[in-house]
Amino acid sequence: MTLNTEFMLETFFIALKGIPVTLSLAAISLLLASPAAFFMAIARINRIKGLQKAVTVYVSFVRGTPMILQILVIYSLLPSLLNQLFMNLNLKINVFDVNPILYAYIVFTLNTAAALSEVFRSALQTVSIGQLEAAQSIGLSTYKAYTRIVIPQALVVALPNLGNVTVNLIKGTSLAFMMTVKDITALAKIEASYGYNYIEAYIVIFFIYIILCSGVQLAFRLLEKYLGGYRKPAAG
Amino acid sequence: MLELKNVHKSFGRNEVLKGVDISVEKGDVVVILGPSGSGKTTLLRSINFLEKADKGTIVFGDIEAKLENASKHDIRAIRKKSAFVFQNYNLFHNRTALQNVTEGLIVARKVPKAEAVEKARKALDKVGLSDRYDYYPSQLSGGQQQRVGIARAIAVNPDVILFDEPTSALDPELIGEVLNVMKELAKEGTTMIVVTHEMTFAQEVANKVIFMDGGVVVEEGPPGEIFTRPKEERTKQFLRRIINDFDYVI
Ligand SMILES: Nc1ncnc2c1ncn2[C@@H]1O[C@H](COP(=O)(O)OP(=O)(O)OP(=O)(O)O)[C@@H](O)[C@H]1O
Ligand SMILES: [Mg+2]
Numbered sequence: 001m002t003l004n005t006e007f008m009l010e011t012f013f014i015a016l017k018g019i020p021v022t023l024s025l026a027a028i029s030l031l032l033a034s035p036a037a038f039f040m041a042i043a044r045i046n047r048i049k050g051l052q053k054a055v056t057v058y059v060s061f062v063r064g065t066p067m068i069l070q071i072l073v074i075y076s077l078l079p080s081l082l083n084q085l086f087m088n089l090n091l092k093i094n095v096f097d098v099n100p101i102l103y104a105y106i107v108f109t110l111n112t113a114a115a116l117s118e119v120f121r122s123a124l125q126t127v128s129i130g131q132l133e134a135a136q137s138i139g140l141s142t143y144k145a146y147t148r149i150v151i152p153q154a155l156v157v158a159l160p161n162l163g164n165v166t167v168n169l170i171k172g173t174s175l176a177f178m179m180t181v182k183d184i185t186a187l188a189k190i191e192a193s194y195g196y197n198y199i200e201a202y203i204v205i206f207f208i209y210i211i212l213c214s215g216v217q218l219a220f221r222l223l224e225k226y227l228g229g230y231r232k233p234a235a236g
Numbered sequence: 237m238l239e240l241k242n243v244h245k246s247f248g249r250n251e252v253l254k255g256v257d258i259s260v261e262k263g264d265v266v267v268i269l270g271p272s273g274s275g276k277t278t279l280l281r282s283i284n285f286l287e288k289a290d291k292g293t294i295v296f297g298d299i300e301a302k303l304e305n306a307s308k309h310d311i312r313a314i315r316k317k318s319a320f321v322f323q324n325y326n327l328f329h330n331r332t333a334l335q336n337v338t339e340g341l342i343v344a345r346k347v348p349k350a351e352a353v354e355k356a357r358k359a360l361d362k363v364g365l366s367d368r369y370d371y372y373p374s375q376l377s378g379g380q381q382q383r384v385g386i387a388r389a390i391a392v393n394p395d396v397i398l399f400d401e402p403t404s405a406l407d408p409e410l411i412g413e414v415l416n417v418m419k420e421l422a423k424e425g426t427t428m429i430v431v432t433h434e435m436t437f438a439q440e441v442a443n444k445v446i447f448m449d450g451g452v453v454v455e456e457g458p459p460g461e462i463f464t465r466p467k468e469e470r471t472k473q474f475l476r477r478i479i480n481d482f483d484y485v486i
Contacts, residue, residue, distance in 0.1 A: 130326035133286050137320040138392055139312065139344030148343065153330050230330050230372040 008200045011191045015205050018184035019212070025173040025183060026166065029108035037116030044121055055117065062114035067172055071107050075179050078103060100179045108169060115165045123158035124150065156228040163220030167213045184208055237262045237427065238396055243292035243303060245278055252278050253289065254451040260396065260429060265422045267438040268431045270448035271474060276431040280398050284318045285311045297395060316344070319389035323401040325381040327373040333360060333384045334369040337391045345392065359387040363417045379410030386417055390426070399430040435478060439463055447471045
């Protein structure tokens with residue numbers, strides 16, 4: 001068997017066009033998930049009654065089910081629920097006009113929020129309660145103490161795990177093709193389907209994902225180095 | 237100037253403070269002694285509401301408040317009049333020595349930045365750290381960190397500084413530099429409440445010693461009296477044990 005290298009090169013450039021979709025799927029999910037995850041982490045750390053339990057159930061539910069199943073459920077269930085809703089509200093919106101990328105945002109945001117809530121929780125707990133108290137004792141409000149002292153340090157601690165979550169998310173978005181979203185994977189699959197060149201197409205996007213994910217990991221490492229400078233003892 | 241009346245505090249079923257009264261005048265250096273678990277830290281933390289007492293009254297200058305339900309406004313006012321020096325320093329790790337000191341000035345007291353930096357430098361100079369302004373806590377020794385902690389406290393110009401065992405996390409050779417700074421402050425008339433096991437400091441610097449045990453004040457008086465003729469049996473036992481410990485160490 002020989003690989004069709006000409007096809008591979010062509011597919012490479014076509015699949016590259018999926019990068020903005022893949023990255024914006026990841027970025028928007030991260031953006032939507034972060035504040036939610038932060039409040040879930042706070043709810044768990046401060047043992048806020050009711051909320052704490054709800055968060056625990058949510059996290060174990062999301063993390064305990066395969067993402068592919070979540071996609072199938074949301075992608076087949078949500079449209080009919082929405083349809084019902086639109087009809088009840090007498091809205092003349094056709095659910096099939098809803099951009100499928102919205103479903104993708106929902107699935108990935110739900111997953112990322114669960115993962116991030118754990119990351120934030122452990123990171124916040126690494127900052128000693130004493131620093132919070134010290135800030136309060138010199139007159140800072142709890143809000144200021146968090147935003148100026150606790151969160152910046154927790155963020156630095158969280159960065160490696162945040163990088164992992166991001167990389168997992170980018171890899172996970174390759175399932176978006178199931179929702180007919182045209183990301184890297186979807187574009188390559190479409191290209192492959194014309195001449196049945198699946199092996200070549202998969203090899204090509206394999207490398208695209210490796211490059212993308214390595215780049216993200218590198219970015220997170222540099223960011224950690226930059227923001228975490230205060231942690232390393234210097235000589236003299 | 238500062239008075240606490242009938243302070244009660246329990247953690248679950250563990251009654252830690254059972255009606256403590258203390259009063260502090262301007263310029264006083266009050267040392268609180270007592271065995272481990274007697275409630276010294278809890279008492280000190282109740283003063284600036286790091287711990288919420290179950291019952292009690294605080295009179296601090298012109299503020300009078302119930303400890304159990306003081307208003308946010310009173311809590312902030314009392315925190316502005318006091319400063320806390322912690323056993324574990326609790327410096328802000330993401331801030332340099334100078335920024336640790338300016339933080340409270342700029343953020344809580346709205347002092348203009350240039351003025352805050354000026355004040356912070358003065359405070360750090362006073363504790364002998366004029367060559368360490370831009371060091372992060374991770375780059376400082378324990379003794380230096382605690383001196384930054386003291387600078388952070390004095391910079392806000394509080395009416396009273398609360399010290400909770402400021403030297404007990406330090407290596408023996410670093411204790412002296414911190415105690416010297418505290419002595420200096422006492423000489424300048426700074427009002428201080430100090431929980432410590434440093435008997436020499438208590439004898440030389442304090443003008444009032446309070447001995448606590450089991451959540452109550454057992455005995456209080458000038459150091460000359462407490463150390464040489466304690467009235468209560470519990471005080472005598474405690475002092476004997478502490479002095480013996482000293483002998484062993486030496
Ligand atoms: N946050 C807390 N939760 C539960 N129990 C606590 C808490 N803080 C203190 N205690 C208990 O209260 C009692 C008094 O503690 P406190 O720290 O005030 O004693 P201390 O006199 O400062 O002792 P030490 O000399 O060891 O510092 C102890 O029995 C301690 O276990
Ligand atoms: Mg204590």
